[in-house]
Amino acid sequence: MGSEWGKLAFIDAVEINPSITLKKGHRYPFVDMKAVDPSWRNVSESEYRDFSSGGARFKPYDTLMARITPCLENEKIARYVPTEGNEGPAFGSTEFIVIRGRDGVTDNNFAYYLTQWQEFRQFAISQMTGSSGRQRVPAESFSNFSVPVPTLPEQRAIAHILGTLDDKIELNRKMNETLEAMARALFKNWFVDFLPVRAKAESHDTGLPKEIADLFPDAFVDSELGDIPKGWHTNTLGNILELAYGKALKEAIRRPGSIPVFGSNGQVGWHDEKLTEGPGIVVGRKGNPGIITWVHTDFFPIDTTFYVVPKSECRSLYFLFYALQAQDVASLGADSSVLGLNRNLAYMNKQVIPPPDVLNAFDKQVKPLFERIFQNTEESRILAALRDTLLPKLISGALRVPDAERFIEEAGG
Known part of the structure; x- marks a missing residue:
């Protein structure tokens, strides 16, 4: 059809590394390269730096594509969308190829x-040259890869359909960031800064409903961790949780599910x-020790x-999730050449424990915040799958825009 x-x-359809x-x-x-998240369309500036001479140069809405292994294989490709007030030119890692519409x-x-098209990515990976572990794709190799070039109105319509799906995914991501920040702030308010207790101790309004405010004491007592609310206590992590080992599950033996x-x-x-059943908490043991991840559903944690x-x-898993984040468990390394977390050292860390009614x-x-996060995450997963299904068909011309619009409408997108 195309x-x-x-x-x-x-290389003729787009500008590659345009002069700036x-x-x-x-x-x-x-x-920076690490700022590019393969699951998001956009990337913003990591920081400000003095420009010397090196690095990729680009302007807003240019596409940044990793040219080095394993970043290219990991699909580190994103549009540069600056934060408000930074609409001028920028620069970044020397390992970016900059792509702009011609x-x-x-x-x-x-x-x-076009850079999200799997055929294009596979071609780029196949063109990588250089020593093992430092292979790069040369920009000139793209002269050997042809792409369909519909009319500009058709291109804009295709980009609009795919972009609308990505916009919804981005909106869900931002909403989840807000919800996560709200839950984290509540944990800090109640269990780190003890603000309801401080308010009551100073005869101030806690700002909480009476039935919740009544759960908090109005005085502090001394403890090995400093002043803590009266009636609360301290304990070691080892007495309040177990860090159970995940199980080996090589990629080759995983089954679709x-x-x-x-x-x-x-x-x-x-x-x-x-x-194991969800919800649950995964803690990085090897490779990325101390990374704390919340899981909404049943899951399979592997042996790292x-x-x-x-x-x-x-x-309370919710309490333990934020308590572990507040603990510096990443520094509790195993005695090994491979970065790892020693759970016996983690077990020795102390934690303030509130009474069960406060935890409840x-x-x-x-809980409602986490449930909404899960709903948004699931919606984004479905939208991403829909986008990834439509993209190659729209790019190749196998599916035209009106048909794609009907498909999205029928899918409830």
């Missing part, structure tokens, strides 16, 4: 979605069998992780 579209070599002038010694927004030929947003598989730095795949099993002293009140406050 046979009437012309084709161009990618930056003044030496001046400060500009800078984007005037009169390609729309800039369409150019971004709906059970998320978690490694030390987050989800690494799917399987058809759970290791621990997962949390609460003990009777403290049954906390759970009631944050």
Whole structure:
């Protein structure tokens, strides 16, 4: 169906590493490679740096594509969208290739979605050269890859459809950040700064409903961790939770399914069998020690992780999640050349423990926030799958815009 579209070599369809002038010694927004998250369309500046001479140069809405292994294989490609007030030129890692729509030929947003086309990514990976572990894709190799070039109005329509799905995903991400910040702030308010107790001790209004405010004391007592609310106590992490070992599950033996598989730095795949019931908490053990991840569903933590099993002293997973984040467990390394977390050292850390009725009140406050986060996450997963299904069909012309719009409407997108 896209046979009437012309084709161009990618290097002719878009601008690659377009010229941008930056003044030496001046400060500009800078984007580091680690700031690019493959699951999000956009990336903003990481910081400001003085420009010397090196680094990729770009302007807002240019596409930044990693050219080095393993970043390219990990799909580190994003549009540069600056924060408000930073609309000028910027620079970043030397390992970025900068891609921009070519005037009169390609729309800039369409150019971004060309880089999301699996055929393009696979070609780029196949062109990598250099020593093992430091392979890079040369920009000139893109002269050997042809892309369909529909009319500019058609390009804009394609980019609009895909962009609308990405906009919804981005909105969900921002909403989740807000919800997570609300839950984290409540934990800090109640269990780190003890603000309800301080307010009552000074005869001030706590700002809480009476039934919740009545759960907090109006005085402090001394403890080995300093002043803590009267009636609360301290205990070791080892007495309130177990860091249970995950189980080996190599990628080659995983079966298609709906059970998320978690490694030390987050989800690494799917399987058809759970290791433990959710919700739960995964703690990085090797490779990324101390990374704390919340899991909403049944899950399979692999052998580079621990997962949390609460003990009777403290049954609130929500409380334990934020308590572990507040603990510096990442510094409790195992005696090994491989970065790892020694759980016996973690077990020795002390934690302030509130009474069960306070924990129950906390759970009631944050549970709806976590449920909404899960709903948003699931919606984004479905939207991403829809986008990834439509993208190659729209780019190749196998599916035209009106048909895609009907498909989205029928899918409830």
